Amino acid sequence: QKEVEQNSGPLSVPEGAIASLNCTYSDRVSQSFFWYRQYSGKSPELIMSIYSNGDKEDGRFTAQLNKASQYVSLLIRDSQPSDSATYLCAVISGTYKYIFGTGTRLKVLA
Amino acid sequence: ETGVTQSPTHLIKTRGQQVTLRCSSQSGHNTVSWYQQALGQGPQFIFQYYREEENGRGNFPPRFSGLQFPNYSSELNVNALELDDSALYLCASSFSGLSSGNTIYFGEGSWLTVV
Numbered sequence: 001q002k003e004v005e006q007n008s009g010p011l012s013v014p015e016g017a018i019a020s021l022n023c024t025y026s027d028r029v030s031q032s033f034f035w036y037r038q039y040s041g042k043s044p045e046l047i048m049s050i051y052s053n054g055d056k057e058d059g060r061f062t063a064q065l066n067k068a069s070q071y072v073s074l075l076i077r078d079s080q081p082s083d084s085a086t087y088l089c090a091v092i093s094g095t096y097k098y099i100f101g102t103g104t105r106l107k108v109l110a
Numbered sequence: 111e112t113g114v115t116q117s118p119t120h121l122i123k124t125r126g127q128q129v130t131l132r133c134s135s136q137s138g139h140n141t142v143s144w145y146q147q148a149l150g151q152g153p154q155f156i157f158q159y160y161r162e163e164e165n166g167r168g169n170f171p172p173r174f175s176g177l178q179f180p181n182y183s184s185e186l187n188v189n190a191l192e193l194d195d196s197a198l199y200l201c202a203s204s205f206s207g208l209s210s211g212n213t214i215y216f217g218e219g220s221w222l223t224v225v
Contacts, residue, residue, distance in 0.1 A: 043219040100152030
């Protein structure tokens with residue numbers, strides 16, 4: 001079992017719709033969770049971090065964490081073509097080691 | 111812009127050669143970590159440096175080594191290059207390597223091609 005699992009996609013959504021990206025992790029003691037966005041040929045950029053169960057909102061982005069189910073999600077409201085990218089879920093293992101999923105490729109159709 | 115700078119941005123090396131990649135951390139950050147990202151994969155943790163010492167390492171062989179300097183900049187050295195070392199090498203900086211929850215910020219990366 002991979003430590004962090006994501007559906008590779010592509011996930012295609014029409015412009016203006018809500019995109020829902022999901023991630024599961026295997027380490028029950030993980031406390032810190034992150035979403036990064038990576039455009040083709042570029043490095044990952046941080047979108048959000050979340051540490052507590054529940055929802056965390058930042059503009060059009062909402063991260064959701066359920067530690068009991070070992071599940072993290074990212075919702076993107078009012079999706080735009082510029083949101084088309086690969087979204088990486090990351091979990092801290094131990095005190096500092098980030099474990100990344102393989103990413104979900106999102107395509108927002110104009 | 112994260113303030114993390116890496117050089118060179120692209121390079122091509124021959125199998126068996128050695129390469130050095132460089133990274134300057136964001137102002138105020140004292141910890142640098144290095145990641146390898148192969149095509150179609152997520153970044154894989156190589157190692158982390160804090161106070162000029164390696165304080166964590168992933169599943170990479172000893173031919174991957176590094177340094178951190180007093181100004182918190184860092185180098186990644188790879189000896190005896192293999193074709194599978196072709197990847198994007200990412201440097202990430204953060205403040206403090208000793209507590210959990212530290213957010214890392216990536217530089218633009220160095221694309222290494224081994225032929």
